[in-house]
Every structure is written in structure tokens, then in C-alpha cells.
Amino acid sequence: MLDQYGCWLLENDTFGELSFKEPQAALRELVNPERLMVFSSFEKVLGSEAPYGYLLSRHMSSELQRQFLLRSFRLSSIRQRAIARLYQGGRIDQHLRALRLQLCQQAEEMQQRLEQHLGDQVAYRAPAAGATFWLGSTRPVDMRQVFQRLLAQQVVVAPGELFSVSGLHQQHLRLSHTFHGQTNLDIALAAISQALYQAQTE
Numbered sequence: 001m002l003d004q005y006g007c008w009l010l011e012n013d014t015f016g017e018l019s020f021k022e023p024q025a026a027l028r029e030l031v032n033p034e035r036l037m038v039f040s041s042f043e044k045v046l047g048s049e050a051p052y053g054y055l056l057s058r059h060m061s062s063e064l065q066r067q068f069l070l071r072s073f074r075l076s077s078i079r080q081r082a083i084a085r086l087y088q089g090g091r092i093d094q095h096l097r098a099l100r101l102q103l104c105q106q107a108e109e110m111q112q113r114l115e116q117h118l119g120d121q122v123a124y125r126a127p128a129a130g131a132t133f134w135l136g137s138t139r140p141v142d143m144r145q146v147f148q149r150l151l152a153q154q155v156v157v158a159p160g161e162l163f164s165v166s167g168l169h170q171q172h173l174r175l176s177h178t179f180h181g182q183t184n185l186d187i188a189l190a191a192i193s194q195a196l197y198q199a200q201t202e
Helices: 061-074 077-088 091-117 143-152 182-198
Strands: 009-012 036-041 053-057 132-137 172-176
Touching: 053 061, 077 091, 091 132, 091 182, 143 172, 143 182
Parallel strands: 009 036
Antiparallel strands: 036 053, 132 172
């Protein structure tokens, strides 16, 4: 259908390597590579020491290259070489296997904690990849109020409507499951439970 209508595919591959199971075939493998742009970041895989994004495309390669060269002064050459060595030496694959296992274990722990602290206040599907849970409130709440209450307690969540240009997902929030320490996680989830309760609109 994309070919039939001459559409481009712009694929966000930021979490493409972070599936808990073996990564499945990406959508980009099934489409015309002449109408494909893939963007991603090293940060989710390598951490904050590699805050670099990239864009891959066969089309407009000279123009894209020119734009990247104009901005190359912003990238540390030492870090660029370190990233290149990780990929070239195959160490990135070892790192990814360990990272996937760690994220999977953290997600399982978060699921247990969600049941313990939030019970029937939220509904969700366990994630299959990445580092976040997408939670839906089972009762009507003012999610902006939830966000403000949590922010005041230094608990950061993302209200669902941030992910929609038309105001959808107002009863949802995104929560990272990469907390450091069980005590911090329990405190954060207790705060979320209290904020959801206080922000009920019915």
C-alpha cells in the first residue's frame, strides 16, 4: 500500500534493539528502501555518554550528509570513535544481551510492585521491550493534576496526552521501570497511588 500511494516510511528505531526476546523483523525490511528513513539514538542502548541520534536514508544522501557535516562540530570525536569501536569489535552485541536481560528483570519486578501498590487503580499490558509501562487509570482522573502532584514529590511520569496531537490518552500515563533501588520504587508507586486517588473526578 505504501508503494501504491508513493508514501514514505519514517521508522523510529529508538527501542528496536531492546526487545526482551529476539528482535523480530523490522518494518523497514518489508518496504522500498528508496522511500525509507530510519532514525534512532545510541543513548537508549549505550546510556547518557552517547547522546547522539542518527538518520539513515538512501534518498537525499548528499543533502543529509551536508546537513550532518554542518553539525559535526557538536559531536565529540573521541566518543564517536569509542562507539565505532564497540560496534566494530562486536562488543555491542554482548552489551545488548545483558541490557535486554536487565530490562526484562526490571519489568517483571515492576509488574509485581504495580500489583502490590496500585492494584485495580490501573490497567496495563506488560511491555515486550524497552524501559516503560503504559498505565491506564481504571477510574476517571484529572491526569494533569496527577502529574503536578507527582512532580512536586520529584516523581516523574509522562501524561498520556503528550503522545497525541488530538488529545487522546488522557486517562493514561507512561512510567519508567528503571528505578534504582527497591525503596525508591516503593515510595514512587505509593505516591502515584495517592495522586491517582486524590485526582479522581467522580
